[in-house]
Amino acid sequence: xxxxxxxxxxxxxxxxxxxxxxxxxxxxxxxxxxxxxxxxxxxxxxxxxxxxxxxxxxxxxxxxxxxxxxxxxxxxxxxxxxxxxxxxxxxxxxxxxxxxxxxxxxxxxxxxxxxxxxxxxxxxxxxxxxxxxxxxxxxxxxxxxxxxxxxxxxxxxxxxxxxxxxxxxxxxxxxxxxxxxxxxxxxxxxxxxxxxxxxxxxxxxxxx
Amino acid sequence: xxxxxxxxxxxxxxxxxxxxxxxxxxxxxxxxxxxxxxxxxxxxxxxxxxxxxxxxxxxxxxxxxxxxxxxxxxxxxxxxxxxxxxxxxxxxxxxxxxxxxxxxxxxxxxxxxxxxxxxxxxxxxxxxxxxxxxxxxxxxxxxxxxxxxxxxxxxxxxxxxxxxxxxxxxxxxxxxxxxxxxxxxxxxxxxxxxxxxxxxxxxxxxxxxxxxxxxxxxxxxxxxxxxxxxxxxxxxxxxxxxxxxxxxxxxxxxxxxxxxxxxxxxxxxxxxxxxxxxxxxxxxxxxxxxxxxxxxxxxxxxxxxxxxxxxxxxxxxxxxxxxxxxxxxxxxxxxxxxxxxxxxxxxxxxxxxxxxxxxxxxxxxxxxxxxxxxxxxxxxxxxxxxxxxxxxxxxxxxxxxxxxxxxxxxxxxxxxxxxxxxxxxxxxxxxxxxxxxxxxxxxxxxxxxxxxxxxxxxxxxxxxxxxxxxxxxxxxxxx
Ligand code: HEM
Ligand code: HEM
Numbered sequence: 001x002x003x004x005x006x007x008x009x010x011x012x013x014x015x016x017x018x019x020x021x022x023x024x025x026x027x028x029x030x031x032x033x034x035x036x037x038x039x040x041x042x043x044x045x046x047x048x049x050x051x052x053x054x055x056x057x058x059x060x061x062x063x064x065x066x067x068x069x070x071x072x073x074x075x076x077x078x079x080x081x082x083x084x085x086x087x088x089x090x091x092x093x094x095x096x097x098x099x100x101x102x103x104x105x106x107x108x109x110x111x112x113x114x115x116x117x118x119x120x121x122x123x124x125x126x127x128x129x130x131x132x133x134x135x136x137x138x139x140x141x142x143x144x145x146x147x148x149x150x151x152x153x154x155x156x157x158x159x160x161x162x163x164x165x166x167x168x169x170x171x172x173x174x175x176x177x178x179x180x181x182x183x184x185x186x187x188x189x190x191x192x193x194x195x196x197x198x199x200x201x202x203x204x205x206x207x208x
Numbered sequence: 209x210x211x212x213x214x215x216x217x218x219x220x221x222x223x224x225x226x227x228x229x230x231x232x233x234x235x236x237x238x239x240x241x242x243x244x245x246x247x248x249x250x251x252x253x254x255x256x257x258x259x260x261x262x263x264x265x266x267x268x269x270x271x272x273x274x275x276x277x278x279x280x281x282x283x284x285x286x287x288x289x290x291x292x293x294x295x296x297x298x299x300x301x302x303x304x305x306x307x308x309x310x311x312x313x314x315x316x317x318x319x320x321x322x323x324x325x326x327x328x329x330x331x332x333x334x335x336x337x338x339x340x341x342x343x344x345x346x347x348x349x350x351x352x353x354x355x356x357x358x359x360x361x362x363x364x365x366x367x368x369x370x371x372x373x374x375x376x377x378x379x380x381x382x383x384x385x386x387x388x389x390x391x392x393x394x395x396x397x398x399x400x401x402x403x404x405x406x407x408x409x410x411x412x413x414x415x416x417x418x419x420x421x422x423x424x425x426x427x428x429x430x431x432x433x434x435x436x437x438x439x440x441x442x443x444x445x446x447x448x449x450x451x452x453x454x455x456x457x458x459x460x461x462x463x464x465x466x467x468x469x470x471x472x473x474x475x476x477x478x479x480x481x482x483x484x485x486x487x488x489x490x491x492x493x494x495x496x497x498x499x500x501x502x503x504x505x506x507x508x509x510x511x512x513x514x515x516x517x518x519x520x521x522x523x524x525x526x527x528x529x530x531x532x533x534x535x536x537x538x539x540x541x542x543x544x545x546x547x548x549x550x551x552x553x554x555x556x557x558x559x560x561x562x563x564x565x566x567x568x569x570x571x572x573x574x575x576x577x578x579x580x581x582x583x584x585x586x587x588x589x590x591x592x593x594x595x596x597x598x599x600x601x602x603x604x605x606x607x608x609x610x611x612x613x614x615x616x617x618x619x620x621x622x623x624x625x626x627x628x629x630x631x632x633x634x635x636x637x638x639x640x641x642x643x644x645x646x647x648x649x650x651x652x653x654x655x656x657x658x659x660x661x662x663x664x665x666x667x668x669x670x671x672x673x674x675x676x677x678x679x680x681x682x683x684x685x686x687x
Contacts, residue, residue, distance in 0.1 A: 036408055099399040106547070130250075136631065161392070
């Protein structure tokens with residue numbers, strides 16, 4: 001069949017046209033995505049620490065407040081960037097990130113290596129009123145994080161069970177102990193614990 | 209035998225969708241202006257969580273894309289698919305359901321974003337209950353659209369329907385795959401993909417949401433309304449067909465250009481570069497096709513604001529699809545990535561192309577739907593200049609901001625130390641952000657003028673009843 005007569009069929013048959021669009025548009029995704037989904041991550045999993053109950057709570061607050069619209073978590077392998085932020089980011093470090101938080105805009109600095117860069121107290125002041133420590137900052141303040149209890153940020157037991165279902169290695173004891181670990185803390189405490197762990201959880205040999 | 213037909217087109221639902229679209233445009237652009245102001249005066253969120261930048265920004269993008277964008281695309285698709293098929297809408301009640309259910313999804317979804325319910329994946333922020341609702345409405349949209357085509361009286365399926373069709377099919381595929389997640393409560397779920405995999409899936413979605421919603425759907429609009437408005441057939445039908453398949457094939461591969469220098473495999477990034485360059489061809493083919501279509505009707509451009517908007521939108525489409533492939537080159541992306549340059553690129557497409565082609569279409573369509581002249585051609589002409597000025601100013605401001613950010617962040621001195629601190633670079637952005645605020649206000653002002661103009665045109669009037677015209681047997685389904 002010549003190309004033209006095949007095309008005439010498509011132009012006149014809606015079923016074929018729908019199928020044609022679906023077929024042609026799915027090729028790229030299949031080639032690019034499927035190999036990644038089949039990658040072996042067992043080596044990475046051995047060397048990466050899963051998020052603790054408190055860190056996970058902090059991370060979900062980070063997502064809720066949309067910190068990722070202004071902050072990336074992806075240090076690129078460029079001299080200036082390694083100088084400014086620290087070692088560049090590797091795939092192994094993100095295997096427990098659901099969703100990924102690499103971001104697409106740096107209105108504020110990259111945060112992937114921010115763990116340990118500032119004291120907890122600095123963060124506590126900065127998050128509530130950034131201009132108290134960085135006078136010209138354009139980052140918003142988050143006063144409500146200091147008022148709300150960490151237990152208000154979602155049901156931690158259900159969250160850890162959901163993640164365990166997806167393959168995160170939480171034991172029954174981990175999950176049972178979780179609510180107790182949030183007791184008496186504010187949301188801001190959980191967020192700071194998360195920020196302080198960023199970029200520090202991978203202990204293995206770095207590949208590449 | 210001439211097929212005599214007593215049925216009439218369903219246009220009331222089209223009017224309703226256009227009204228919703230205009231409302232969303234004003235709301236979401238107002239949010240955009242507020243965001244611009246927050247980047248200059250960060251304390252104007254007054255310590256209120258729902259005014260906080262991180263929550264308002266997704267409201268801007270979702271309100272624009274899904275409120276303004278999809279309502280307009282749905283309305284114009286319903287209008288044009290009836291005319292090109294010579295039948296009334298298939299399942300008109302379902303069309304009404306799509307119209308109202310969609311508004312409900314966008315409204316409640318918007319509120320949920322302010323409440324902090326978000327997946328954080330760009331343009332797919334809405335949580336799982338909304339993802340399910342979107343899927344249902346989208347399938348109904350598909351049934352109405354493809355059902356109308358399936359019952360058509362004209363043999364050939366016109367090119368605009370292919371573009372609208374690709375919007376419906378590909379967005380459905382992307383949305384479902386990217387949104388797969390395990391719910392842990394009504395307001396929270398975890399993606400089934402993690403880390404680098406999640407990144408690749410998300411930008412496969414994100415880039416093609418741009419590709420098939422902000423480009424494919426609007427090309428459908430262009431391919432129907434531009435020839436109508438110019439009173440000329442499309443310049444080269446064959447070119448439009450080739451451009452279509454090249455567009456559907458190559459767009460899908462380009463997503464990883466959003467992930468240059470990141471922790472995803474090199475070959476995926478390189479493939480995306482090649483495909484992004486190739487994308488220039490189908491993009492410019494459609495632009496050239498559109499411009500050549502008007503090339504014998506230039507005199508209309510002097511008097512007709514609707515045509516002016518559509519032709520200008522093609523110029524900005526050409527600009528954005530030239531800039532895009534350049535930014536996909538790793539050597540350019542190293543500077544532009546993470547900066548306001550991206551924001552400038554986005555809005556050259558968003559304001560210059562998406563918004564303007566929609567405005568032109570509305571100015572053409574609304575008077576026609578109620579059978580009167582536009583309330584004020586003068587206001588529409590003023591709107592044209594406001595839109596052009598606002599867009600240019602926005603892009604220029606963001607180019608300035610983006611290029612200087614990108615270069616200053618990367619600059620190191622002779623002994624290998626960083627030349628500038630992040631804070632200093634951040635502080636130097638204020639003038640650019642102020643310029644962008646002005647640009648946004650100008651653009652929003654124009655949009656409000658249009659809202660008033662269309663409101664006055666529609667006020668107290670009902671849709672004119674249009675009978676389905678007889679079909680020339682030479683083009684009929686049974687010929
Ligand atoms: C041939 C066509 C195009 C190509 C190859 C292209 C390429 C690109 C590239 C390389 C980026 C920057 C990614 C990054 O560094 O983070 C980008 C961002 C973007 N482009 Fe395009 N572009 C094209 C056309 C368009 C058009 C016509 C529009 C819209 C109307 C558009 C909307 C966007 C959006 C919304 C983003 C921002 C995504 C995000 O980071 O959130 N693009 N594009
Ligand atoms: C009055 C007009 C508008 C103003 C003032 C405005 C302002 C803004 C601002 C301030 C941002 C955030 C930038 C940042 O984080 O640095 C933004 C993002 C965005 N806007 Fe607009 N906007 C307007 C119209 C539009 C329109 C009409 C569209 C789409 C058709 C659009 C689509 C987007 C998108 C997709 C983003 C996210 C870009 C990214 O993530 O890279 N905007 N806008």
